[in-house]
Amino acid sequence: MSRLDIQGLHKFYGSMEALKGIDLTVPEGEFCVFVGPSGCGKSTLLRTIAGLEEVTRGTIAIDGEVVNHQRPRDRNIAMVFQNYALYPYLSVFENIAFGLRARKAPEAEVKRRVGEAAEMLGITALLGRQPRQLSGGQRQRVAIGRAVVRDARLFLFDEPLSNLDAQLRDGMRAEIKRLHHEIGKTTIYVTHDQIEAMTLADRIVLLRDGRIEQQGPPLELFEQPKTQFVAGFLGSPQMNFLPVTLEGGAIRLADGQTLPAPPAATGASGPMTLGIRPEHLSRSTGEAGPTTGRLDALIDLVQPTGTRTYTQFRIGDVEVTAELPAHTVERPGARLPLSVDMARTTLFTADGRALGAR
Amino acid sequence: MRLHPERGLGLSLRLVLALAVLVFFLFPIYWLAIIAFKTPEEIFAYPPVWVPENIQFANFLVLFKDGDAETVFNSLFIAGVSTVFAMLLGTMCAYSIARYRTGGNLFSDWIISNRMIPPIVIVFPVFLLFVTLGLVDTYTGLILLYTAFNLPYVIWMMKGYVQDVPLELEEAALVDGLNRWQVFVKVVLPMVRGGLFATAVFTFVFAWNEFIFALILTRNEVTTFPVQVTHYFGGQSNFWAKIAAMSMLGTVPIFIVVAFLQRYLVRGISLGAVKG
Ligand SMILES: Nc1ncnc2c1ncn2[C@@H]1O[C@H](COP(=O)(O)OP(=O)(O)OP(=O)(O)O)[C@@H](O)[C@H]1O
Ligand SMILES: [Mg+2]
Secondary structure, eight states: OOOEEEEEEEEEETTEEEEEEEEEEEOTTOEEEEEOSTTSSHHHHHHHHHTSSOOSEEEEEETTEEOTTSOHHHHOEEEEOTTOOOOTTSOHHHHHHHHHHHTTOOHHHHHHHHHHHHHHHTOGGGTTSOGGGSOHHHHHHHHHHHHHTSOOSEEEEESTTTTSOHHHHHHHHHHHHHHHHHHOOEEEEEESOHHHHHHHOSEEEEEETTEEEEEEOHHHHHHSOSBHHHHHHSSSSOOEEEEEEEETTEEEETTSOEEEOOGGGTTOOEEEEEEEOGGGEEEOOSOOOSSEEEEEEEEEEEEEOSSEEEEEEEETTEEEEEEEETTSOOSTTOEEEEEEEGGGOEEEOTTSBBTTOO | OOOOHHHHHHHHHHHHHHHHHHHHHHHHHHHHHHHHTSOHHHHHOSSOOSSOSSOOOHHHHHHHHTTTTHHHHHHHHHHHHHHHHHHHHHHHHHHHHHHHOTTOTTHHHHHHHHTTSOHHHHHHHHHHHHHHHTOTTOHHHHHHHHHHHHHHHHHHHHHHHHHTSOHHHHHHHHHHTOOHHHHIIIIIHHHTHHHHHHHHHHHHHHHHHOOHHHHHHOOSSSOOHHHHHHTTBOSSOBOHHHHHHHHHHHHHHHHHHHHHHHHHHSTTOOOOOOOO
16 A cells, blocks of 8 residues: 655656646545546556656655656556556466566465455456457456556556446446455546546546646535536536626526526626536426526427436527436427526636636 | 259369369479489489389488588578577567667668668678688678578568557556566567567578578588589589489478468468457
């Protein structure tokens, strides 16, 4: 179990700056997820931690010891790769044992540890096979086995589930979480899938264009996004963003309707963006109150998913999605009064920062 | 299983055709082989003796008794050692070029362009060099020369194979605790094994068949087998029996090498990475 400290980390590829000053601390035993859109630098950050990329500026320390100039093998880190990185010419057993043999572990220990890892992952029956005789999910287990078999200080995962089909992915996700509970090792996990990030993480580090946009526990990022980017990245269906004008404690929408301003908006005014999550819109049952807004919606699309129904309507020229209980709306064309829980909405200034964010 | 009559007919036609092609290609080899086992009378008999009465080994025995057969071992030694050298050096160079872009993008193009010079063009300077260095008529001389000749080809071929090795495999090994050199030996070499064998076969065959340099740079100490065969084409007469027997001796090693490594010669059988 180890702690990771990164300070002022910059990484250049030639003149391209991939990481633009990363400060991050991952405490012992934490499950930390790097998430962000493609090309934001997640893999680059992970690979500099592993020692596969050189650091241009800044420090990476494991347990207080700066490892910038250590070779990957000296950092004692285990890593699971996106394409599994299994050696096709070695059996499953030898694949898992690879890291132990590289470190010259005695044969008896290799046997014991590989056995234990295989047991933990339920792949004991596969140990004698060749990697090409395995399914995608089984290969992924072997790849994870290769990591857990070693007594590494950090576990790194780079999009380990992205090659699996959706159903398998859900199963493996749960398994990785269970594994982390069992082993308790400090883990860093890269994904561009926000659901994976939300479900797995103790701490989400949301990257954007080489910088940390926001980091914290999943629900904190979800409920108190510091920027419009964070708010839009997390949550599915996506948060609705409406252009509004804030004046005198009221919010005026593009089509003239008004909503009461949330408490965070006190003292602010001018053009803003109002963020409303689809699940915070509901069928209105009464009049507007000080914290409940009322919207009149002309429904133009209804998408039932079973338990919930995604309902779309327009305000000005923005398409808005509401997530309503099934049977609330039957068909497009209906007029529907909606209420908005203003305390759970967020206002963003023109530069994308949330009002009231600390 | 009973065949449909038409299919049966088509099948026999195909078989006949295949047989004809086979005879066309195999007959010269058969003829060469059979001469090696014939008596002088049978060789010159007219009409020709298609199948000799009894197989006799006199032609081969003579080659071994007079020491001519040693040239096959010379060839074996020179081609074998130079192949090992070229493969070792070339594969390391290829790895360096493929992974570290050693020498920039055009370096490997320049290397392979060296291989395109007609050998005859450089025979004379090489001869002078060898005279100066005292390498004429030595194993070392020919081994060095063939190694140098084959290096560009090996580098070029192996560079392609190395580039096909997924980088992830090497990175996983680095993280798992190997150093660069160990990664090369334990990951890269097994991954390019097929390419290694295929390239080695061509390298070996080149050295085995090389004639011009062997002719000019050797006297009588380290004569190679192709050079030896030419000694049997006399001004007055040709020693057909010796030519045939020697050719057989020279073909057998190649035959064994190719048969043994045949499955690697099909480039399609590359191990490839395990992907999802
Ligand atoms: N070896 C490299 N040379 C030059 N630029 C690179 C290199 N590797 C990555 N980059 C660039 O650095 C940036 C960050 O890349 P990175 O691979 O870290 O993104 P990512 O967040 O992992 O994206 P994805 O979700 O697509 O994997 C990208 O703009 C990419 O083009
Ligand atoms: Mg990536």
